[in-house]
Amino acid sequence: MRITPLDIQQKQFSVKFRGFDMEEVDSFLELVREEMEELLRENANLREEAKRYEKQLKEYKNLESTLRDTLVGTQQMVEEFKRNAQKEAELIKKEAQLEAERMIKEAQEKVIKIHEDITDLKGVRRHFKEEVRRLAERVLRELEFDREREEERPDEI
Helix, strand or coil, X not given: CCCCHHHHHHCCCCCCCCCCCHHHHHHHHHHHHHHHHHHHHHHHHHHHHHHHHHHHHHHHHHHHHHHHHHHHHHHHHHHHHHHHHHHHHHHHHHHHHHHHHHHXXXXXXXXXXXXXXXXXXXXXXXXXHHHHHHHHHHHHXXXXXXXXXXXXXXXXX
């Protein structure tokens, strides 16, 4: 059974011959009662404070859990962003390589076309030179023919 300050205050002792000084016992009991009241108040305050701290601890644990979950989620998002960025970089790199290969192929095709055009132009030049040579030979023959005719008919001029 718990003793309360009221139990102490109301406690009565039987009086016996050569017993204790009643005023001294009452004074001491009053002191014990007051001390016990103070201890009970302090105990109640400490219990309230403990409840507040427990509630606050629970809130902090919830906050910690939320922060941990957020951190894990953020780390997963960062990893996903990294993977996506790497995939995108690889895709861009492959597209650039394909574009470079296409441009090289076009350039090679242009070089081949230019070589073909040069070959064609060389053929045209040969043909043109041959035509010019034939024309020059014909002109020379005609000139020689005319000169021979003139030599045959010197007075007709």
